[in-house]
Amino acid sequence: xxxxxxxxxxxxxFLAFSATLSAVIVMVSSHENATFFTISFEAKYTKxxxxxxxxxxxxxxxxxxxxxxxxPAESLLWRLVVATDMGLTMLLISSISAALAIAQxxxxxxxxxxxxxxxxxxxxxxxxxxxxxIASFAGVVIYMILLLHSIHRxxxxxxxxxx
Amino acid sequence: xxxxxxxxxxxxxFLAFSATLSAVIVMVSSHENATFFTISFEAKYTKxxxxxxxxxxxxxxxxxxxxxxxxPAESLLWRLVVATDMGLTMLLISSISAALAIAQxxxxxxxxxxxxxxxxxxxxxxxxxxxxxIASFAGVVIYMILLLHSIHRxxxxxxxxxx
Numbered sequence: 001x002x003x004x005x006x007x008x009x010x011x012x013x014f015l016a017f018s019a020t021l022s023a024v025i026v027m028v029s030s031h032e033n034a035t036f037f038t039i040s041f042e043a044k045y046t047k048x049x050x051x052x053x054x055x056x057x058x059x060x061x062x063x064x065x066x067x068x069x070x071x072p073a074e075s076l077l078w079r080l081v082v083a084t085d086m087g088l089t090m091l092l093i094s095s096i097s098a099a100l101a102i103a104q105x106x107x108x109x110x111x112x113x114x115x116x117x118x119x120x121x122x123x124x125x126x127x128x129x130x131x132x133x134i135a136s137f138a139g140v141v142i143y144m145i146l147l148l149h150s151i152h153r154x155x156x157x158x159x160x161x162x163x
Numbered sequence: 164x165x166x167x168x169x170x171x172x173x174x175x176x177f178l179a180f181s182a183t184l185s186a187v188i189v190m191v192s193s194h195e196n197a198t199f200f201t202i203s204f205e206a207k208y209t210k211x212x213x214x215x216x217x218x219x220x221x222x223x224x225x226x227x228x229x230x231x232x233x234x235p236a237e238s239l240l241w242r243l244v245v246a247t248d249m250g251l252t253m254l255l256i257s258s259i260s261a262a263l264a265i266a267q268x269x270x271x272x273x274x275x276x277x278x279x280x281x282x283x284x285x286x287x288x289x290x291x292x293x294x295x296x297i298a299s300f301a302g303v304v305i306y307m308i309l310l311l312h313s314i315h316r317x318x319x320x321x322x323x324x325x326x
Binding site: 098113 | 204205206210211212213245246249252253256257258259260261262263264265267268269273275276277278279281307310311314317
């Protein structure tokens, strides 16, 4: 890899690492007490399996993103990185979708199933949730750029190089 | 591509196509009327944005899976197929995760948010939902095998070929 391209590559990886790290921190630090009708309850990410999955997936990708920053340029492991990148991007996408589906119900509720929206009772928790989802989404976009770049480099799908 | 490998490849693609097609059919054909406390309601996939997304994503992948079966072996478009495969696998994963998150709430409810489980009122709908998710999951697994095979072929990440 040329030096400029390598610096750009590492910069993107560092941004992706920061994005997923922020997503974890923002989600874990969100909790709020509220009274909902007559019941008092605490909103926290541990109360929904989807949010727990979101935090675990983002933590795994953060740890991976940290160690990959220190992988030497000439290491043969870089060939494995495309496959691991792909797997972890899929993990991240899956966790964001699950968390987003629950966040949508928390925000809008579902009349048909009689699930009431809870965001009016715990607005601070909902803001944290939204911020965390946006940060994680930014991380996924960066990983997708890295993946498409790898595929472009090894497969040349748009046939821009002359045979 | 050798002939045997090509037949195996097409067989896998046909299975993936069948899996996503079944997922769409089973989900779309599921509806059930029920009385929930004093309210009468109809459970249907259109009543949740996550299930609508699931049906749309599976339909897109089904149509793609159908047309790719007729792509000639010598077409240059096969180089693009790795990228489109990856994109559509991610779409499918995302839709399954979102639908699964909602299905989990439908089955178990969420005490903290006062969302009650609805599967005891609409068991037939819930069975369809589960079946559809399993079919779609089978489709994703096949697409992942195809993707890992492509990556293995062009990148040789485990260094099994001698340089």
